[in-house]
Amino acid sequence: MRLATAFKNFASGASRATGKPITFVLASSIVVVWGISGPLFGFSDTWQLVINTGTTIITFLMVFLIQNTQNRDSEAMHIKMDELIRALNGAHNALLDLEELEDDELDLIRGRYRKLAKKARDDIDAGGVDVGCGDVDKDDDPPPSKKAVRTPK
Incomplete structure (x- = not known):
C-alpha cells in the first residue's frame, strides 16, 4: 500500500473517530482526572x-x-460542482476551476455576480421573476429581451 493511501485511510479514520461524542467525553474525562489528581501530585x-x-x-x-480531510473534502466538492456546471445547459463553463484564479480575477467575477443578483432582485421587485437575467461575462446590463419575464398568477 502506498504511503499516501495509508495516510489518507488513517486520516479519514482518525477524523471520524475524533468527531464522535464519545471521543469528546473521553478527552473531557482525561482532563477531569488530571485536575482531580492535582492535590495527589502537589x-x-x-x-x-x-x-x-x-x-x-x-x-x-x-x-x-x-x-x-478538509483538503480532500474541498477537492471532492469542487469536482462535484464542476460536474454540475459542465452538465447544466446554459451554465457558464468559464466558472469551472475558479479556485485556480488570482484574487483580483475572483473579485471581478464576484462583482459581476453581485451586479446580476441586484438586477434580479430589482426585476422581482418590479413584478418579474428571477430567470433570464443576462450574461455574467459582460459588465453591461442585458438587452431588454433578456429581462425577467412575468409569469401568470
Missing part, C-alpha cells in the same frame, strides 16, 4: 507538564489530520 511542575505536553502533541498531530 500541583507540581511535572503534573502541569504532563497535560501541557499531551495536549500540545495531540493538537499538533490533529492539525495535519484535519487539514488532510
